[in-house]
Amino acid sequence: MSRNLIILTVTAILLMIFQVLILKYFVIFGIGFCFLYLMFLLFLPLEIGFASAMIIGLIAGLIVDLFYNTLGIHAFACVLITFLRPYWMKWNKPRSGYEVNDLPMITNYGLGWFVIYALPLIFIHALTVFLIESGGNQLVGISILKSAVTALISLVFMIAIQYLFYSKAKR
Amino acid sequence: MxxxxxxxxxxxxxxxxxxxxxxxxxxxxxxxxxxxxxxxxxxxxxxxxxxxxxxxxxxxFSLKKVNSDLAEENARLRTLLLQLTETPLDSLKTFDIDTDTTDAVHYRLIAAEIVDNSIRLSHNFFKINKGSNDGIKTGMGVISQKGVVGKIRTVSKNYSSGISLLNSRNQVSAKLKNSNRTATIQWDGDGRNPRVAKLLYITREDNVQVGDTVVTSSFNAVYPKDIMIGTVASVKPDPNQRDLEIEVSLSVDFGTLAYVYVIENIYKEEEDSVSLNNPVDFNE
Known part of the structure; x- marks a missing residue:
């Protein structure tokens, strides 16, 4: 458990720094953003409980908001996905069930499971962010397009990073 | 539990x-x-x-009241019409004829209905059902057939809200009709009496009688001149003050206010630009 704690903390700190300093300026065709920092929210183990996960999500969202000048919007979306995440995890159980000491990541449960687990959550997060940003119902089409592209880009980044840096984490 | x-x-x-x-x-x-x-x-x-x-x-429920108000206004307008036909017969009087027809139209009225109105607060506001789609802009004056109501403050597409005369932050330039003495009407927010306002800056030398008519002055670009505000209800000379303490009973009954006219002053921008181009601290 302490090893997982170290992995989570280091991941969280590095991802937040990477997100607010570099990925903030990373935009493809004006529609594709990259919300990589969600990865450590997705890595939170199931046993952590509702309240603490949501509060971690709130804090992470607020930190990102400070740098994006959108105070509260990312926090809203993060709390939303950390709330939905346990239900989605229960519904999307791997065949052998969850191990207590395994973080939900590719090295533990496989690529196919991770895509199904992460993609809808990232999409919901991005959709919430873009809908609140547009502040109304006039831009729904472009918001959905933006969140779809954003979700795909973020997922590709997450998979790449996991294959690059977490491959040795397997015992 | x-x-x-x-x-x-x-x-x-x-x-x-x-x-x-x-x-x-x-x-x-x-x-x-x-x-x-x-x-x-x-x-x-x-x-x-x-x-x-x-x-x-x-x-x-207020149709009857509105009907009688409209009938009253009709009657008043008819009397005006009658007076107008009489004037040309009076050969002793001289009167101006506007040759420039655009000058003749100085104000345009837009009829509107009050949808929300407060009278019991110290800063009262009202809301009307006309907005920028109907040509309403901020700063336009609002009157009813009985007198001054207030001024438009914010405008949305279909609604506008205005600052009522019953708002201690809304001062209206007024004058006494008899003496042409200009003064300022300001509602006393502490009194909270929606029928009475104060007339400020009338000095003790002036002869003000109870019942004198108070109308708008021409010193502003918001209201036309000679719009009724009210009648003097009481005059109290205060020995410690330079000004008289005058209470004016307002002609508009804000409690039953239903239909109003918004005044568009076609020359407002021109009038305001003149005073803007004449700054207070002007160094030669």
Missing amino acids: GQLFSFLYKYRAFFTFLTLEVLCIWIIVRNNNYQRAAYFSVASGFVGNINERTNNISDY
Whole structure:
């Protein structure tokens, strides 16, 4: 458990720094953003409980908001996905069930499971962010397009990073 | 009570979620201008809609009053019409003829209905059902057939809200009709009496009688001159003050106000630009 704690903390700190300093300026065709920092929210183990996960999500969202000048919007979306995440995890159980000491990541449960687990959550997060940003119902089409592209880009980044840096984490 | 607690405990995840999301919405509305504007435009559209619906119903109950008001105004206009036909017969009088027809139209009236009106606060506002779509702009004066009502403050597409004469921050330039002495009308917010306002800056030397008529002066670009404001109700000379303490009973009954006219002064921009081009601290 302490090893997982170290992995989570280091991941969280590095991802937040990477997100607010570099990925903030990373935009493809004006529609594709990259919300990589969600990865450590997705890595939170199931046993952590509702309240603490949501509060971690709130804090992470607020930190990102400070740098994006959108105070509260990312926090809203993060709390939303950390709330939905346990239900989605229960519904999307791997065949052998969850191990207590395994973080939900590719090295533990496989690529196919991770895509199904992460993609809808990232999409919901991005959709919430873009809908609140547009502040109304006039831009729904472009918001959905933006969140779809954003979700795909973020997922590709997450998979790449996991294959690059977490491959040795397997015992 | 125990059941309530067990219910709360059972769904504690959901309630934590709700609390945090409400906190986030509060942060968003507090800190983001664009989202705040979107939130308030939705909210005010919704509130305006409800107000208009309730007003549609309550309109029926005041129809009799409105009818009699309109009949009164008709009568007044007819008398004016009669006076007008008489003047050319009077050969002793001289009168101007406007040759430039555009000059003749100085003010345009837009009829509107009050959908929300407060009279019991110290700063009262009203709301009308005409907005920028009907040509209403901020700063336009509002009158009813009985006299001055207020001034438009904010305008949305279909609604505008205005600062009522019953607002201690709304001063109107006025004059006594008999003596042409100019003064200022200001409602006394502490008195909270919607029928009485104060007339300020009339010195003790002036001869003011109870019953004198107070009308708007021509010293502003908001109201036309000689619009009725009220009649002097009481005059109290205060030995410690330079000015007389004059109370004016307002001609408009704000409690039953239903239909108003918004005044568009076609030359307002020109009038205001003249005073803007003449700054107070002017160094030769």
